[in-house]
């Protein structure tokens with residue numbers, strides 16, 4: 540996009556929003572031991588997507604007085620999506636964002652059907668050259684669906700739903716990662732170690748031996764008739780996850796975790812070791 544923008548002299552700046560290193564997926568999961576996200580404890584969407592994007596939008600509003608957010612949301616995505624679009628629609632082209640002050644939402648493709656989106660893409664060429672065919676093939680291989688940009692908690696359910704979609708490769712909210720499975724079936728065998736690791740990450744949150752009894756604040760948490768809800772992963776489990784993640788990283792030869800994240804993880808482990816030793820009976 541950057542290289543296409545310059546010759547076209549478009550007033551566009553490409554900015555990438557990422558979570559603060561203290562709040563990344565690995566620092567929370569491997570460092571603090573948060574259990575792999577699930578439907579009941581989906582701690583990731585806010586930290587990974589909503590918080591960094593909200594900070595960015597607020598910075599823009601602060602600098603210019605107001606900002607317009609272009610969202611590729613479409614009513615035809617799902618019944619739930621149709622409802623949430625209708626809830627915030629004021630009948631104007633620009634709708635005030637429901638939580639960000641002086642931010643207005645413009646939804647240029649809200650009324651397009653999925654077929655119309657594909658037709659439009661196939662009938663036009665991307666400004667950066669080539670065609671959209673590769674994109675069409677990628678979606679076809681994945682079996683459709685996506686985990687879109689989320690800027691609001693009310694939109695979050697589409698992130699990590701049961702349908703196949705593109706989201707984080709580590710997503711353990713879905714039962715199965717149908718997109719990755721379809722890709723592997725379509726011949727992308729090098730994704731297999733990533734899928735195996737995701738499946739393992741999901742399985743170990745059910746393993747009581749990998750989880751601490753107490754929560755990070757030292758309390759025990761019960762539901763119903765005294766059933767204990769396990770706390771974070773044990774330090775030993777966190778070490779195992781990091782070792783395995785590094786092994787997968789070497790196998791696929793892709794950067795999966797950064798040195799800054801590993802430093803933050805080691806610091807949190809050291810802090811946790813100290814606080815746990817204080818909780819142990821003398």
Ligand code: SF4
Nearest residue numbers: 583698699706707710
């Ligand atoms: S795709 Fe999954 S892991 Fe990623 S933010 Fe969404 S729910 Fe969380």
